[in-house]
Every structure is written in structure tokens, then in C-alpha cells.
Amino acid sequence: METLVNSGVTFVFALFVWYYNIYTLPGYTTSYKNRGFSTFRLMRSLLIGLAVMFLLAYAQQLLLSSINFGPDMLMVEVRGILVNLTFYMFLHLLYQGYQNQQVSIELERTQADNLGAQYEMLKQQVNPHFLFNNMNTLKAMVETNDEHTVEFILKLSDFYRFTLESRKNDLIHLSDEVEILTAYMFLLKARFEDGINLVNTIDPQYYSSLIPPFTIQLLIENCIKHNIVSLDYPLQIKLYTENEKIIVENQLQPKKSQEFSTKVGLENINQRYIHLLDQKIDIEVNEKSFKIKLPVIHEHYHH
Incomplete structure (x- = not known):
């Protein structure tokens, strides 16, 4: 019974931490400050995780009164911190990969737009060049009747x-x-x-x-x-x-x-x-x- 309750508490905490960290990830932006590692978000996640784990551990104590709440609490909180850190770093790596992919897409789109604009300029050069040469030809023909x-x-x-x-x-x-x-x-x-x-x-x-x-x-x-x-x-x-x-x-x-x-x-x-x-x-x-x-x-x- 104790093992089952412990597993249930850990599962619920892991589920909470996973979705909380996903929810608090910032949306994609071109601003560089939102692309790097955020110590503030990590500390906030750890503090909230500690509070949630404390509540879950207290609930565990109510279910299993035989557990010594004091000594086990430290072990439970350490386990919560490790789970939170693991999930946060994993999601951070995924998020960084997503950010880099978006930057690459934007760069490719910008390069394509620039190439398209350059090519349009090249095409526009043709007709004025052609007109200039043929106007000179026509001028010479008129002058010589x-x-x-x-x-x-x-x-x-x-x-x-x-x-x-x-x-x-x-x-x-x-x-x-x-x-x-x-x-x-x-x-x-x-x-x-x-x-x-x-x-x-x-x-x-x-x-x-x-x-x-x-x-x-x-x-x-x-x-x-x-x-x-x-x-x-x-x-x-x-x-x-x-x-x-x-x-x-x-x-x-x-x-x-x-x-x-x-x-x-x-x-x-x-x-x-x-x-x-x-x-x-x-x-x-x-x-x-x-x-x-x-x-x-x-x-x-x-x-």
C-alpha cells in the first residue's frame, strides 16, 4: 500500500510539473531575451513544485498515518526537485530546438524574399537597356533618312x-x-x-x-x-x-x-x-x- 501511494504521489507531481512547465513556456518571439535559459522561470518552477510536493506529501501522510512525516518530507522534496529539474531541462532543450527551427525558417523566408526582389530588379534592367539601344538605332536611321x-x-x-x-x-x-x-x-x-x-x-x-x-x-x-x-x-x-x-x-x-x-x-x-x-x-x-x-x-x- 505504501509503495502504491508513493508511486501515485510521484505520478501526480510529475504530471503537474510537466504541464506547468509547458504552460509557462513563452511564446515564440524574435526577441533574443526569450530564447535563452531563464533562471527566473526555473526558480519559480522549483518553488511552486516544492509547495505542490509539500501538499501531496501531507495528503500522503493523511492516507498513511504510519509514515513519519518529518524525515520522509526531506526525501519527498528532494525527489520533487529532481523530477522538476529533469522535466524543466528536457522541455528547455525541446523549446530551444523549436526556437532555432523558427529562426531558420524566418531566415530562409527572408533570403527567398531578398532573392526574389533581386531577380525582379534584374528582369527590370532588361527592357530599359533594350529600349536605350534601339532608340539609338532609330535615331541613327532617322538622321540618315x-x-x-x-x-x-x-x-x-x-x-x-x-x-x-x-x-x-x-x-x-x-x-x-x-x-x-x-x-x-x-x-x-x-x-x-x-x-x-x-x-x-x-x-x-x-x-x-x-x-x-x-x-x-x-x-x-x-x-x-x-x-x-x-x-x-x-x-x-x-x-x-x-x-x-x-x-x-x-x-x-x-x-x-x-x-x-x-x-x-x-x-x-x-x-x-x-x-x-x-x-x-x-x-x-x-x-x-x-x-x-x-x-x-x-x-x-x-x-
Whole structure:
């Protein structure tokens, strides 16, 4: 009978201490002061535990009058302190793990929001850069009374309508990018005529892969910006695939006086690939050619 009562008292006390410590745990907060070990909460828990254990021990004395209340009381209180300490430390460890998990989730959410904002800024850089270059092209055509000026304006309008439809996407199919490029090359041909030539030999199997919108168009702009483009020195550009890379290659015929570079083009493309694929673009330069190698993004493999 004595063993049964002792076990019952210990069980009731353990149950009380468990739920009391759970109830008094603070809610999650970003404040650092609520994340560490609290001596105040521990002392409060121990004092309340001592009081409850005293009451339970007194109840035990009423049930078992044969027990010497004085000597047994010290043993009961020590047992209560040990139980309370064990439960408190165990719950504290669980709580710390929960707090750390919440902090990690918040950090990941913040990083994701920051990356999303950065990528939106990268996408917004594309259209102003494109508009700036084509306004310069249109200005040159107007100044030289080019007969293709009106057609250029109409095609530019159609092209911009197409770009506005695509800009909301982070990725488009390579086939759509080639369609954008075809329209863009028409605009370039209107200005440079045979001074620029693009040869596209991309393997058709890659047309279903993905690419950030206007990537190739920006690379073509970069070729024009840094190289001579004229009927006497036509700029030859090749577009092909090799070893899971989309390659844009042009022969080097640099301008004598280089234009001021804002470095929007290549850095924009590089940052978009880092964001989307965690890979950088490859740049290879030799005496004769300049190559940009873009990693192929497969829809199902790269999710």
C-alpha cells in the first residue's frame, strides 16, 4: 500500500510539473531575451513544485498515518526537485530546438524574399537597356533618312508587344527565345543590312529547354556594342549547342574607340543564371573569337 501511494504521489507531481512547465513556456518571439535559459522561470518552477510536493506529501501522510512525516518530507522534496529539474531541462532543450527551427525558417523566408526582389530588379534592367539601344538605332536611321525607318518602327512596336507578354516569366522555352531573336534580327538588319549575319545551328532537341527571356538578344547587343559592324567588316555571329551549353560566338573585330560600358548585359545574364540554376555563364576569349556559354536548363531535370 505504501509503495502504491508513493508511486501515485510521484505520478501526480510529475504530471503537474510537466504541464506547468509547458504552460509557462513563452511564446515564440524574435526577441533574443526569450530564447535563452531563464533562471527566473526555473526558480519559480522549483518553488511552486516544492509547495505542490509539500501538499501531496501531507495528503500522503493523511492516507498513511504510519509514515513519519518529518524525515520522509526531506526525501519527498528532494525527489520533487529532481523530477522538476529533469522535466524543466528536457522541455528547455525541446523549446530551444523549436526556437532555432523558427529562426531558420524566418531566415530562409527572408533570403527567398531578398532573392526574389533581386531577380525582379534584374528582369527590370532588361527592357530599359533594350529600349536605350534601339532608340539609338532609330535615331541613327532617322538622321540618315533610312528608307526602312517606318518599317523599323512598326516592327519595334510588334517586338515590344511580344516582350511585354514574356517579361512576366522567369523562364521561357528556347523556341520562344529564338522567335524573339528572329524578330530582333529583323530590326538589326533594317539598320545594318549585310553588316551583320547570324547563323543558328542549335540542335532542335534543345528547343524545349528553358532560358531566361531576352538572354540571347542581350548577348547580340553586346556583340554589336563592342565590335565593328559594317558592310566592309560584317559581324558574323554563330548560335549553336555543345556539351549541354548554348553558345553565342562572334569573331573579334573590336572598335577602335570603345563605348562606355554600364556592364548591364553580361552581368545581368550571369546573375540570372546564378539565381535560377546556381551556375555561372562561361566566357571564353581568344585572339579571333568571343564565346558565351549558357548552361542548358531542362524543365523536368532542374524543376
